[in-house]
Amino acid sequence: MVVLNKIYTKTGDAGETALGNGSRVAKHSARVNAYGTVDEVNSTVGLSRLQAEGDVDTSLARIQNDLFDLGADLCRPDMEKDADAEYAPLRINDTQVARLESEIDAMNVNLEPLRSFILPGGSALAAHLHLCRTVSRRAERLAVELSTIESVNPAAVKYLNRLSDWFFVAGRMANNNGTEDVLWVPGANR
Template sequence: MSERDKKFEDPQLAINRVYTRKGDSGQTSLVGGQRVPKTAARIDSYGTVDELNAIIGMCRQTLIDEHGDNDAFDELAHTLLRVQHELFNLGSILATLPEDIGEKMPRVDETDVAALEASIDKMNEELPELRSFVLPGGSRLNAELHLGRTVCRRAERKTVALAETEEVDPNAIAYLNRLSDALFVWSRWAAVKGSGADEVLWDPNLSAGSSA
């Protein structure tokens, strides 16, 4: 791929040392160089996206460890890796004030959202009809994907909160919304296609209070 054909610009950075001591005052820098408190809504938003990226990486590694010899899981492994790159693109745009965003700056867009929707539709067709809420469990991969789903919802809430006071690309919110749905479907698919065990369904009468 030539430089002209690239959709986004390549990273322009060199990481020579890990610590700089600049954050000891409780502030950090945005992509444009502005210093802001680490408690700022924008930092909270892309920090949660970063947390989500780490969980997706954990899910992918669990998939490889548990199902690396199962060709049926290859597509999901590739999808999870793609999502990690997309989340980094999303974090990049969230870490940048609107006035500093360049034309070729990495971001998520309608194509990324549509790819998630296609994956949801394809895998959902292979799943049995759901007649109750499901609980995380049944396999490690299923539980980790559910963990990713809950953190993704939190990232979405943080980003929506940011959008209430600052300009945010609508595709950022749409992407996180669709990704949380995808993680739910992927968790079900992993349970059904992995161990073949029944999904853990919510039963309100299994609580301690139900038999009191």
């Protein structure tokens, strides 16, 4: 259980922060950049939820919780030491990835195949979901970059990859099942 009774600790004033295993790193480290960007994705999902309702809002709420799981996963290095930890570290798993895939498939059934790239926009919800998509793509790039220098849970990277796809398909669905997508017209303004 988390208890936060004092928000500022002053322990980060010198430019370092604590990871999930207690070690301290620079706030600009690759690991902090990765999980910090996941937190940014979560904030964009919160904005999207202001426009969402019904099943989409329910899915977005579930995704927000998953993103906290993902942040906890990424802030805990040394996966090979998980068995020795005082408590089992929280890790994203393939079940969470499979759920996103299932939801993508279900949403995609009602959409016509794309014959053009689409521009972010259309409805307010679609525009917010496209923002979620681009920020989650950045989080994915940072997690992949981190994985080249430190251990990263492969399911965490897969989750981010599927998540951006989820946001893309949900954005199309929010544009009246794609009929109100804003299509890219190559060279239109030459």
